Amino acid sequence: MxxxxxxxxxSDVETLDSxxxxxxxxxxxxxxxxxxxxxxxxxxxxxxxxxxxxxFSALLASNFAATEELSxxxxxxxxxxxxxxxxxxNLYFDKVSDESVLVVLFKDSNALGRVRLFCEKAVPELARAxxxxxxxxxxxxxxxxxxxxxxxxxxxxxxxxxPKGGG
Amino acid sequence: xxxxxxxxxxxxxxIAYHGPxxxxxxxxxxxxxxxxxxxxxxxMLVLDTAVERTLYFDFLPLVFSLPDGYKVRFHLYTVPGQSxxxxxxxxxxxxxxxxxxxxxxxxxxxxxxxxxxxHLKKDLSEMLLDYGTIPLVMQYNKRDVRDVTPVxxxxxxxxxxxxxxxxxxxVDGVGVFETLSAIADxxxxxx
Numbered sequence: 001m002x003x004x005x006x007x008x009x010x011s012d013v014e015t016l017d018s019x020x021x022x023x024x025x026x027x028x029x030x031x032x033x034x035x036x037x038x039x040x041x042x043x044x045x046x047x048x049x050x051x052x053x054x055x056f057s058a059l060l061a062s063n064f065a066a067t068e069e070l071s072x073x074x075x076x077x078x079x080x081x082x083x084x085x086x087x088x089x090n091l092y093f094d095k096v097s098d099e100s101v102l103v104v105l106f107k108d109s110n111a112l113g114r115v116r117l118f119c120e121k122a123v124p125e126l127a128r129a130x131x132x133x134x135x136x137x138x139x140x141x142x143x144x145x146x147x148x149x150x151x152x153x154x155x156x157x158x159x160x161x162x163p164k165g166g167g
Numbered sequence: 168x169x170x171x172x173x174x175x176x177x178x179x180x181x182i183a184y185h186g187p188x189x190x191x192x193x194x195x196x197x198x199x200x201x202x203x204x205x206x207x208x209x210x211m212l213v214l215d216t217a218v219e220r221t222l223y224f225d226f227l228p229l230v231f232s233l234p235d236g237y238k239v240r241f242h243l244y245t246v247p248g249q250s251x252x253x254x255x256x257x258x259x260x261x262x263x264x265x266x267x268x269x270x271x272x273x274x275x276x277x278x279x280x281x282x283x284x285x286h287l288k289k290d291l292s293e294m295l296l297d298y299g300t301i302p303l304v305m306q307y308n309k310r311d312v313r314d315v316t317p318v319x320x321x322x323x324x325x326x327x328x329x330x331x332x333x334x335x336x337x338v339d340g341v342g343v344f345e346t347l348s349a350i351a352d353x354x355x356x357x358x
Contacts, residue, residue, distance in 0.1 A: 007170075008170065008175075038262025039261075058244075066258060143171045149239050150349065156207065
């Protein structure tokens with residue numbers, strides 16, 4: 001079967017942004033990312049420009065998926081949190097739903113317990129918000145609404161072959 | 168999983184390049200990355216081993232603008248081809264919206280292609296996806312080398328769904344964008 005898809009309206013974007021802003025403030029986090037476990041970003045807050053958020057999310061999702069798979073092999077159930085401790089910064093993962101995870105980047109000077117507490121408070125609301133924007137595959141056809149995507153790619157590739165300059 | 172961000176006027180799709188080890192999956196992504204200007208292709212992430220085999224995955228984000236102002240993003244991933252990466256390979260297929268199967272046309276790799284196609288079917292099933300309906304495009308790569316299996320023979324054995332297929336020489340870019348356009352069509356439901 002095709003996969004579900006995520007449909008974000010303006011109000012959904014605001015809800016997710018607001019939740020992440022609040023979590024960031026309360027937990028003292030440096031940055032927060034909510035991502036779908038296929039690797040796509042749903043929302044993020046305060047991610048520094050030096051971090052490529054798309055690449056960051058692809059790696060975070062694969063990291064979580066690999067650890068989740070490991071836990072299955074080990075027979076660990078209800079696995080939902082990962083913590084990576086660095087010298088100056090740490091990463092905390094908290095599973096929001098079957099298809100999404102919350103990731104918090106925080107400094108060593110911040111307490112893990114504080115981050116964990118406020119993540120636990122944020123997760124139920126985020127889970128509701130993610131459930132509300134997750135749509136069945138049947139509705140996905142309306143996404144493209146007849147847009148000629150391949151045509152745009154071909155046109156762009158053709159434009160690369162066109163000699164520049166001249167007149 | 169496809170995403171429609173209405174206020175940002177963006178659509179996002181995940182595409183996986185699957186196939187046996189050394190068939191040219193990473194080469195496809197590298198050619199796209201090296202050809203497209205920076206505004207279309209983001210940074211390419213390559214997680215490989217010392218012998219340039221994909222360890223976990225490669226990742227390349229692309230973005231194209233449509234005439235109506237919408238942007239379509241494709242997140243291209245490759246999976247590791249070697250069979251000993253079975254456990255990690257299937258994870259890359261999570262939530263995938265389209266698959267390009269890159270076959271190695273060299274005669275001695277024929278069975279590897281067949282095995283890899285079986286892996287794809289099994290991996291999709293384990294990720295709760297259906298091989299019979301997932302948007303799929305075939306690419307028969309390395310058509311420039313000697314001793315290749317005839318395309319008809321490859322297609323008869325590998326392409327049981329009779330989806331679009333392309334002959335390619337990915338290292339020179341032959342067939343690379345044709346394949347990308349076809350999977351874009353299939354993944355966005357235009358096929």
